[in-house]
Amino acid sequence: MSEGALISLRSASFGYADRKVVDGVSLDQGPGEVIALLGPNGSGKTTLVKGLLGLSEHLGGEVSLFGTPLDRFRERPRIGYVPQRHSLSTSVRATVREIVEVGRLPLRPWWRPSGTEDARLVDEALDAVGLRDREREDVAALSGGQQRRVLIARALVAQPDVLVMDEPTAGVDIDNQRVLAEVLGRLAARGTSMLVVTHELAALRDVVTRIVCMDGGHVDFDGSPSAYARGHRGHELGDGHHHESPSHDHPAPGIAAILTDPLPPREVQP
Ligand SMILES: Nc1ncnc2c1ncn2[C@@H]1O[C@H](COP(=O)(O)OP(=O)(O)OP(=O)(O)O)[C@@H](O)[C@H]1O
Numbered sequence: 001m002s003e004g005a006l007i008s009l010r011s012a013s014f015g016y017a018d019r020k021v022v023d024g025v026s027l028d029q030g031p032g033e034v035i036a037l038l039g040p041n042g043s044g045k046t047t048l049v050k051g052l053l054g055l056s057e058h059l060g061g062e063v064s065l066f067g068t069p070l071d072r073f074r075e076r077p078r079i080g081y082v083p084q085r086h087s088l089s090t091s092v093r094a095t096v097r098e099i100v101e102v103g104r105l106p107l108r109p110w111w112r113p114s115g116t117e118d119a120r121l122v123d124e125a126l127d128a129v130g131l132r133d134r135e136r137e138d139v140a141a142l143s144g145g146q147q148r149r150v151l152i153a154r155a156l157v158a159q160p161d162v163l164v165m166d167e168p169t170a171g172v173d174i175d176n177q178r179v180l181a182e183v184l185g186r187l188a189a190r191g192t193s194m195l196v197v198t199h200e201l202a203a204l205r206d207v208v209t210r211i212v213c214m215d216g217g218h219v220d221f222d223g224s225p226s227a228y229a230r231g232h233r234g235h236e237l238g239d240g241h242h243h244e245s246p247s248h249d250h251p252a253p254g255i256a257a258i259l260t261d262p263l264p265p266r267e268v269q270p
Contacts, residue, residue: 080155145176
């Protein structure tokens with residue numbers, strides 16, 4: 001296991017009902033790294049991140065979190081999790097602030113009411129996602145992208161050492177993707193480590209420091225965004241070389257362009 005790694009996997013396998021979906025994955029995430037986890041549908045990205053949270057089965061290899069083997073890891077609040085395609089329930093009425101306050105619950109004994117420090121951290125998390133002015137609103141009245149930001153705030157309020165997000169920008173329109181990317185950019189600038197499953201690398205390209213690409217349950221690329229772009233461009237140019245990095249057969253179209261082209265201009269509100 002690598003010294004100082006937040007997340008460390010050695011030939012790790014994860015799956016469901018004893019069936020391996022992710023197999024032989026080795027990965028170390030260091031402090032401050034923002035990793036984009038890419039790959040086609042069904043390649044095992046969600047299964048991998050769920051494995052870190054004990055939500056899929058650990059079926060082999062070594063996994064440690066902050067130096068502690070996964071089966072002995074008890075400091076769950078150190079990993080902030082924003083799950084995939086999770087929309088906030090509309091059957092229970094709650095304000096934005098109330099949802100974020102829930103993120104503090106695992107950090108204090110059940111009998112202790114929330115205090116001024118909890119309130120300060122809730123304020124800070126709401127500021128970080130740009131929703132302080134909406135704190136009294138019913139979450140059901142917010143858009144999908146705004147609800148995603150509420151969930152990010154709920155994860156942040158526990159002051160995690162690493163934020164694990166499963167497709168935070170999925171199903172969110174381009175303007176809201178930009179806002180989410182700005183939120184993640186601010187967190188990255190503060191040194192927040194993140195592991196982000198995404199299909200929308202374009203939105204996050206200024207934030208990501210490393211790309212890990214999965215296919216068929218295995219990691220088939222792990223490197224810098226520029227190395228990823230180069231691998232793809234080499235293929236696009238048809239330079240005749242076989243790249244060791246299989247990024248040349250990555251399904252994402254025009255990734256080199258995605259990493260280098262500016263985002264479309266922001267729509268100007270009248
Ligand atoms: N709860 C589950 N029980 C059994 N099999 C599952 C479960 N969740 C996912 N799988 C299977 O695991 C495989 C990988 O799914 P996973 O959701 O990890 O992929 P993914 O790369 O995150 O895909 P996507 O990009 O579509 O979210 C799929 O074949 C899926 O059917």
